[in-house]
Amino acid sequence: MSAHAPEIVDLLIRGASAVATCAPGGRAPSAPARGEELRNAQMIYNGAVAISGEKIVAIGAAHEFDARFKASRVLDARGGIVIPGLVDAHTHPVFVNGREDDFERKTRGETYQQIAAAGGGILSSVRGVRAAGDAELAEKVKLRFERLLDLGTTSVEAKSGYGLTAEDELRSLRAIARAAEKSNMTVVATLLAAHAIPPEFKNDRNAYIKLIKDEIAPAAAKAGLAAFHDVFVDEGFFTIAEARELLEAGAAIGLLPKMHADELGTTGAAELAVELRAASADHLDHISRNGMLKIAGSDTIAVLLPGVSHYLRSKTDAPARALIEAGAAVAVATDYNPGTCPTPSLFEAMHLAAIRMRLSPVEALVAATRNAAFAIGMGGRRGALAPGMRADAVICDVPDVRDVVYTFGRAPVRAVVSNGVVVREFDNGRPAHV
Numbered sequence: 142m143s144a145h146a147p148e149i150v151d152l153l154i155r156g157a158s159a160v161a162t163c164a165p166g167g168r169a170p171s172a173p174a175r176g177e178e179l180r181n182a183q184m185i186y187n188g189a190v191a192i193s194g195e196k197i198v199a200i201g202a203a204h205e206f207d208a209r210f211k212a213s214r215v216l217d218a219r220g221g222i223v224i225p226g227l228v229d230a231h232t233h234p235v236f237v238n239g240r241e242d243d244f245e246r247k248t249r250g251e252t253y254q255q256i257a258a259a260g261g262g263i264l265s266s267v268r269g270v271r272a273a274g275d276a277e278l279a280e281k282v283k284l285r286f287e288r289l290l291d292l293g294t295t296s297v298e299a300k301s302g303y304g305l306t307a308e309d310e311l312r313s314l315r316a317i318a319r320a321a322e323k324s325n326m327t328v329v330a331t332l333l334a335a336h337a338i339p340p341e342f343k344n345d346r347n348a349y350i351k352l353i354k355d356e357i358a359p360a361a362a363k364a365g366l367a368a369f370h371d372v373f374v375d376e377g378f379f380t381i382a383e384a385r386e387l388l389e390a391g392a393a394i395g396l397l398p399k400m401h402a403d404e405l406g407t408t409g410a411a412e413l414a415v416e417l418r419a420a421s422a423d424h425l426d427h428i429s430r431n432g433m434l435k436i437a438g439s440d441t442i443a444v445l446l447p448g449v450s451h452y453l454r455s456k457t458d459a460p461a462r463a464l465i466e467a468g469a470a471v472a473v474a475t476d477y478n479p480g481t482c483p484t485p486s487l488f489e490a491m492h493l494a495a496i497r498m499r500l501s502p503v504e505a506l507v508a509a510t511r512n513a514a515f516a517i518g519m520g521g522r523r524g525a526l527a528p529g530m531r532a533d534a535v536i537c538d539v540p541d542v543r544d545v546v547y548t549f550g551r552a553p554v555r556a557v558v559s560n561g562v563v564v565r566e567f568d569n570g571r572p573a574h575v
Contacts, residue, residue: 152192153212155203160188160223161542162200163511164527173470173515174507182503182542192532195561199528218536221555226295226533227487228513228524230444231423233300233478234285235313237269240480253453254377263337266303266479275312282320292486292552295326295533295559298517300371302333307357310334314366325559329517331369331399332361335379335387350383354390362394370396374410381409388417403428415439421516425459437467442516444472447493448482461498472513473505492549502546532561
């Protein structure tokens with residue numbers, strides 16, 4: 142090959158008004174974005190992306206790529222924006238039916254705790270999972286993963302948590318694994334057996350703690366079914382002491398800690414997450430000032446879930462601005478689940494983060510890509526566009542990166558590339574609707 146012969150690549154994305162790389166200095170991020178860096182999408186105007194196999198080869202000015210590369214396929218962005226594939230760092234996709242009854246009761250003014258006490262909430266989804274067969278569970282999860290891809294999410298963290306028996310929690314994790322095998326997206330599984338105390342252990346919660354610690358978590362770790370171990374620490378659910386016991390035991394067998402923290406009340410869960418070096422502390426609507434400072438001085442990602450606050454009509458949101466100003470690394474996720482946030486759209490979550498939590502559009506985007514990847518152990522591999530990184534990208538049918546978050550009620554998706562493969566294209570630039 143002569144020095145001037147073009148390099149052959151599999152895919153060339155060009156025709157973009159800009160590429161938002163979310164990659165500092167054009168390199169794979171080595172850490173999540175904080176402070177001023179969170180406000181920088183690292184734009185390349187009139188940019189192009191060259192891809193071979195599953196990896197990004199180069200990103201640069203489109204006019205320079207014409208002579209440099211010859212592509213087997215060219216994907217025309219038609220003046221739109223290219224962003225990294227979205228990373229959803231918190232979802233609960235293993236459920237059977239929705240919770241429309243709970244929703245109607247919410248509209249009548251009942252609280253989350255009142256609905257749960259009456260047999261709704263988490264336990265209504267538990268009944269559905271326990272009654273479903275393995276094939277049905279896997280098919281439900283697969284369909285939800287496909288919907289996530291429709292909406293530009295190329296990497297997702299998926300939790301169990303609606304089984305609450307050894308058999309049903311492991312079945313849930315296997316359903317995630319089976320669905321992941323059939324989907325061209327990156328899936329990270331989390332064990333959430335400590336989601337609620339099941340009815341049969343209502344009068345002996347210690348026995349359920351022991352079951353998770355001695356049977357469920359070891360079986361999940363031994364089978365390689367989960368990377369993370371999560372506990373719902375909050376009023377009416379699991380205590381700080383129980384969370385410590387469970388997460389320390391899980392970490393000893395290779396399950397990395399995560400936590401549902403300080404959603405319904407101030408419990409000290411954020412502080413415990415930092416102490417245990419959890420990958421993330423999620424929700425944080427009622428985090429204490431001390432908890433904020435602890436998170437800010439740690440590697441634990443603060444995962445914000447504005448869709449839940451919106452859906453529950455909460456008067457309190459996670460103090461996103463205070464967290465950012467303290468120096469915390471924040472991410473944005475959906476908490477896609479049937480009871481408190483039944484939307485798979487990260488575009489909606491980013492919009493709500495801007496409206497309810499006062500993130501700027503670029504902060505919301507970086508939080509749902511680069512930082513979210515660090516929350517699920519994929520930092521530097523997913524969530525940004527740089528040479529050597531996995532080729533996950535979304536072509537959006539908007540001319541300004543702020544428009545990705547500015548609009549709501551639709552996902553501005555023109556095409557989705559996941560692991561180097563064009564997995565979605567929408568004819569004539571028609572967007573994927575939420």
